[in-house]
Amino acid sequence: MSSSRREQKRAALHEKLLQLRSVTNSTAVNTASILVDASRYIQELKERVKKKYQDVATTSQPDHRNTIPAVTVETLEKGFLINVFSEKNCPGLLVSILEAFEELGLEVLDARVSCSDNFRLEAVSENEGQEDSIDAQMVKQAVLEAIRNWSGSSGQH
Numbered sequence: 040m041s042s043s044r045r046e047q048k049r050a051a052l053h054e055k056l057l058q059l060r061s062v063t064n065s066t067a068v069n070t071a072s073i074l075v076d077a078s079r080y081i082q083e084l085k086e087r088v089k090k091k092y093q094d095v096a097t098t099s100q101p102d103h104r105n106t107i108p109a110v111t112v113e114t115l116e117k118g119f120l121i122n123v124f125s126e127k128n129c130p131g132l133l134v135s136i137l138e139a140f141e142e143l144g145l146e147v148l149d150a151r152v153s154c155s156d157n158f159r160l161e162a163v164s165e166n167e168g169q170e171d172s173i174d175a176q177m178v179k180q181a182v183l184e185a186i187r188n189w190s191g192s193s194g195q196h
Contacts (some may be wrong), residue, residue, distance in 0.1 A: 108132070108158060108186055112179040118148070118165035119178050123186075129158040132189045139185035140164060143173055 056073055059065075065076035108125035123136060133152060140147060145164040153159040166173065 107190070110179055110182050110186070112175040112182070114175045115163065118145070118163060119175055121160070121162045121164060121178060121182060123158070123160040123182060125158040127158065128154060128156060129189070130154070131192075132158055132186065133160065135185040135189040136160060136182055139181045143178065143181050145173075145178070 056070060059077050060067065060073045063073075063077045063080035065073050065080075067073045067076050108123050108129065111122045113120040123132075125132075133154065137147070140162075144166065146166075148163045148165050150160065150162040152161075164178075
């Protein structure tokens with residue numbers, strides 16, 4: 040019985056080594072080399088985490104440059120293509136911009152939004168029954184005003 044149990048343990052250990060080899064993208068064939076590769080892989084992960092923490096610390100420091108998101112508005116056949124970009128995450132900004140669209144009577148037909156490490160909005164909107172009553176400059180001014188209002192209310196400068 041003990042030799043059977045020993046074989047089971049050996050098989051389980053071998054299976055775990057194969058899993059470790061797979062997870063660490065190792066091409067090693069013997070146990071010692073797999074463990075060395077795993078150790079290197081763990082060290083690389085630690086370095087990546089350390090770099091991420093440094094990047095977060097650097098970006099979380101107040102940077103008075105580039106605090107106002109960039110805004111572009113292009114006229115389309117029946118509406119506008121609006122792009123807003125900031126190198127920083129801007130919690131709550133999306134809501135402010137969507138409220139500005141609503142006040143203008145713009146209906147968002149399609150939008151792509153990213154709010155993780157930065158803020159990016161690409162929206163295609165259409166005038167709701169207001170033929171030619173607003174132009175791209177009016178849309179841009181409304182978005183910039185929404186950004187200023189958001190900036191003032193969130194303590195950004």
